[in-house]
Amino acid sequence: MKIAGSGLKKIAGLAGPFVGLILVITIFSLMPEVSDRFLNLANIKSVATQSVIVALCALGMTLIIVSGGIDLSAASNLALSCVLVAYAINLGVPPLLAALVGVAAGGTIGFLNGFLITRLRLVPFIVTLGMMGIARGLAKWVARNQKIDAPLSWLNELMVRTPKPSWLLVSPGIWLMVLFSLVMAVLLRKTVFGRHAFAVGSNELTARLCGVRTDRVKVSVYTISGLLCGLAGVMEFSRLTVGDPTVAMGLELDIIAAVVIGGGSLSGGEGSILGTLVGVFIMAFLRNGCTMMGWPNYFQEIIIGAIIIAAVTLDRLRHRQE
């Protein structure tokens, strides 16, 4: 009885975002104008592919938000990585190495975020706000303020809708998203590090009292998140086939929104990978559906804005009942 109760509560905890996702999908599949195109496999594949980049960043952002932080530099970090990959390929670096350069650059920016937050004792909002500008500026500098064209390589096949070895079924990017979601979910729920991240976000003073090296946890959290943003940058390059320093402007807010819609709390200590993925897909299906309907861009923006507010309100209400 007890166990069933707690299990039910867990399901109820995720129900909010899931209901939202199902609602969005149901509404569009009932629209006569798009019903036949919306729910077919090709469209779902394309939505999933479009979600890869936001999802990768949102996985890291979930970790950061769980630990009580925020990262405004995520999208700039992604752009820097994207530009560096193109730059490296142009220099004749093998594609795999170029991709690693992008990921490492992301990790470095993330590490710097964590280092500055813990050393200077500044709030994450300020440090990452600064880093948002720095990373974006670096990206533009490297690219000399224009797009970097790069010769095509196998890197550009990571995000195609019909993958080369057809037994993959979906693009390698989607597989990467699935793989890292699993890794992050396990990291968050099944390791001491994950538990420490929750503890730091829930009450940093308590964590310190219990011997958690809070600074080390924070630096790791930002570094991991940075690595994922770097990987997202590689995916962005793969999709665009160029290094564009102005890519993903303002995407950090979409990323944060996905985490929050999925049940993450900006005051820390709460959030889940599954919830975040649902949040990502709610936004992706909504964009996709609106575009298919031919609704203007501003309409999507209004709906997504309303959903963010509604999601957090519902979350509050659920907590009050607990």
Place this chain on the structure above:
Amino acid sequence: MPEQPLLSLTGISKSFGPNLVLDAVDFELKAGEVQAILGENGAGKSTLIKILSGAYKPDRGRMFISGVEYRPSGPLDGRRQGIAVIYQELNLAPHLTVEENIMLGQEESRLGLVDRKKNLEKIKKVLEFLCHPEISPTIPVRKLSVGARQVVEIARALASQARILVMDEPTSSLSQEDTRRLFEIIRKLRAEGVGIIYISHFLEEVLEIADRFTVLRDGKVVGQGQIKETSVEELIQLMIGRRISELFPRLPHQPGEVILSCSGIKSARMNRPVDLELRRGEILGVAGLVGAGRTEFLRALFGLDRLETGLVVVSGRRFRPYFTSVSIGCGLGMLSEDRQVEGLAVRMNLADNLTLSRLKPYVSSGFLNGRKQKLAASSWIEKINIKARSPEQKVWTLSGGNQQKVALARLLHQEAEVFLLDEPTRGIDVMSKAQIYELMGRLAADNKAVIFVSSYLPELLGVADRIAVFHRGQLVEVRPAASWTEASLMRAAITGREGDPVISGERP
């Protein structure tokens, strides 16, 4: 002709849940009088102030200002009706200027625009009256010294035409010079007919500045009188009273070899380095007033506050406290005085809170076994009698006593050898208190060691083997508990001079 008192309280009672904090308190303050309210921590002084200010409503009883019934709807209303409270932690907006702070909420204005000239005139007059014309109205308050900030607070009260001024521990963070100047101001205000309620632990200051006194104990008025006719001794006797001795279960235990020794421990928040030794099977009580440096000592010892000097040896392992993980690894365990803010992550569940300081037993090849963790938590819930539905219950839903047991269970679970307990019985019910006393005794009997900080003297005397006293940021004295009495502890805590065990039995 009997003059009308400026303020009078009759039969004021207040309880929080089952705790009766104020019990039919009668009190009178005349115009042009300084009256001290005295009492131990928890005697009900702060509650009385909050009722006066309007922050709390009394359950029973009435209040009158100059014969007119005073029933404030809130602190703002209380202030409007002439009662200004100057709290221990000053309530100024640090970024605003002296002028803005003084006039906040009572700005002179014309057509919605602040009339600065009029404001400045008013402030200049007030500051001159307070003998502090050198305080510039245009500088931000954060640039002022603590003493000057207090003057600004008083100026604010005066600018609002307060007739009754309540000062809560006004000298606790003042230098001697600032204290002297504050007393001049108080005398001047008294001459102007302002009634002043003065709350302080420093009895010698009270003897110097107050005209009359009221002593509270356990929420009751136990003594009132003229300051001229009393002495420090009598006031102490009144404050501690003759309590029915409570039952402190004592398990037999014998001090063994030294388990902890600290030398020259000092953080920035302590005044002098502390040297101390603790034996296995020993309970060391730590007494002192709030803010005397007891908590700061424990925090420094545990590595929560950065050390300036000092070394700690626990069971032969020598280290300089910095990482709490190292302290815990060496066998120290700390219970924070503030459960809600620091001690527990109240939004996390019981199992996580209980096991956070030692997750190792539940890890195999890198993965945390949540089931095992919950099972372990369940067994602790049973072992120390925590009233909870399941290990997954969120900690904030537990009662105070049960929360404290979770925090204590954490130390037991991490297999601490030396328990640093900061006010472990604060704010919990009597049953849980008795269980915590018993637990301490059992720890000592098991050859562990306990440092037990408390503001409640009977429990220190009842539970501890030795008692150390802190005063104004330094350790004054350590002696076997049997050679202390409540009176001598109180005296040492208040005056910082070593208590003399001989006078203990005397009656004034």
